[in-house]
Amino acid sequence: MSDIVDDKSEHCIPFILDRLEAHRKKYADTSEPPPFFLGLNGVQGAGKTTLVSTLCSTLQAPPYSLPTVVLSIDDLYLPHSAQVALAKSHPLNPLVQHRGQPSTHDLALGAAIFSALRSRQQTKIPTYDKSQFNGQGDRTDDATWKTVNKPGEKSIEVVVFEGWCVGFRSLSNDELEWKWAEAREWENDGVAETQLAKHRLQDLIFVNEALKGYDVLTDDAEDTKFVYDWRLEQEADLRASKGVGMTDEQVISFVNGYYPAYELYTPTLRKGIFGPGDKGRQLTLVVGQDRRVKSVERL
Numbered sequence: 001m002s003d004i005v006d007d008k009s010e011h012c013i014p015f016i017l018d019r020l021e022a023h024r025k026k027y028a029d030t031s032e033p034p035p036f037f038l039g040l041n042g043v044q045g046a047g048k049t050t051l052v053s054t055l056c057s058t059l060q061a062p063p064y065s066l067p068t069v070v071l072s073i074d075d076l077y078l079p080h081s082a083q084v085a086l087a088k089s090h091p092l093n094p095l096v097q098h099r100g101q102p103s104t105h106d107l108a109l110g111a112a113i114f115s116a117l118r119s120r121q122q123t124k125i126p127t128y129d130k131s132q133f134n135g136q137g138d139r140t141d142d143a144t145w146k147t148v149n150k151p152g153e154k155s156i157e158v159v160v161f162e163g164w165c166v167g168f169r170s171l172s173n174d175e176l177e178w179k180w181a182e183a184r185e186w187e188n189d190g191v192a193e194t195q196l197a198k199h200r201l202q203d204l205i206f207v208n209e210a211l212k213g214y215d216v217l218t219d220d221a222e223d224t225k226f227v228y229d230w231r232l233e234q235e236a237d238l239r240a241s242k243g244v245g246m247t248d249e250q251v252i253s254f255v256n257g258y259y260p261a262y263e264l265y266t267p268t269l270r271k272g273i274f275g276p277g278d279k280g281r282q283l284t285l286v287v288g289q290d291r292r293v294k295s296v297e298r299l
Contacts (some may be wrong), residue, residue: 012051012055013284020036020158034100038161039161041269042164052160056068068157070160071160072163074124080137080139090206093200099137106215114216117156122148123148124142126140135244165211168214169266171264173208181265184197184262194263195259283297284298
C-alpha cells in the first residue's frame with residue numbers, strides 16, 4: 001500500500017480547537033456540558049485512519065489532555081446474519097446485497113451510543129471485523145468492546161465520528177429522480193459512465209429513504225473514483241496480514257455498490273451541510289490521488 005503522509009492534521013487541528021472553544025462558550029453556564037462531537041467524512045482509502053490517529057493523540061496529549069474516543073460508522077454495520085436477512089428481503093436491489101449503503105447500519109445501536117456518550121454514561125464502543133465470512137464481515141463479540149466513561153475515569157470530552165458517508169444528507173424524491181435521469185442520459189449519449197445509471201430508480205429510493213434515519217447520528221477527494229485504487233490497496237494489505245479478503249474483482253464489485261451514493265450525495269456535502277447561520281462549522285480538504293491535500297475550504 002502507498003505510504004500515507006499526514007498533511008491533513010495541520011489544517012484540521014486548528015479548526016477543531018477553534019470549534020472546541022466555541023463549544024465551551026456555548027455551554028459556559030452549564031455545570032456538565034456534553035462532549036464535543038466531531039464528524040469526519042472521507043472516501044475509503046483517503047487517509048482517514050492516519051488522520052484520526054494523529055487527531056486523537058494530539059487532543060489527548062498535553063497541553064489539551066482531552067479524553068477522546070473514536071467511533072467509526074463501519075463499526076455500526078449490521079451483524080452478518082442481519083445483513084444476510086436484509087439482502088434476502090430485497091433480492092433485486094444490488095445496493096443492499098453487502099454492507100456499505102445506508103440501511104446496512106444499526107442506527108438503534110448508534111443512537112444509543114451517542115446518547116450515552118452525550119450524557120457521560122458508561123459506554124461500550126463496538127468494533128467490526130471486515131475479514132470475517134471471506135470479507136463480508138461481522139460484528140465482534142461485545143465482550144471485547146472498549147468501555148469508556150468508567151467510574152473513576154475522566155469522562156470523554158471529544159467524540160470523533162468518522163466514515164465514508166458521515167454527513168451525507170438525503171435528497172428529495174424529485175432531486176433524486178433528476179440526478180438519476182441525468183446520469184442515464186449521460187451514459188446513453190456516451191458523455192460519461194456512471195454507476196448511478198446502472199441501478200433502478202426504486203433501489204436508489206430505498207437507500208435514500210434509509211439515509212433519512214442517519215440524521216440521528218449526525219477530508220474529501222478531488223475525484224471520488226480514486227476510491228477504487230485506494231480500496232484495492234487496502235484489501236491487498238488485509239489479505240497479506242490476515243490471509244483472507246476479497247479478490248480484486250470482488251473489490252471492484254464491492255466499491256460499485258458504494259459508488260452511487262458518492263454520485264448522489266457528495267455534491268451537497270461539498271457545498272456545506274450546515275445552514276447560513278452556522279457558517280464556519282465545516283472544513284473541507286480536497287485531496288489528490290496521492291492522498292495529499294490540494295485545497296482547503298472552511299464552509
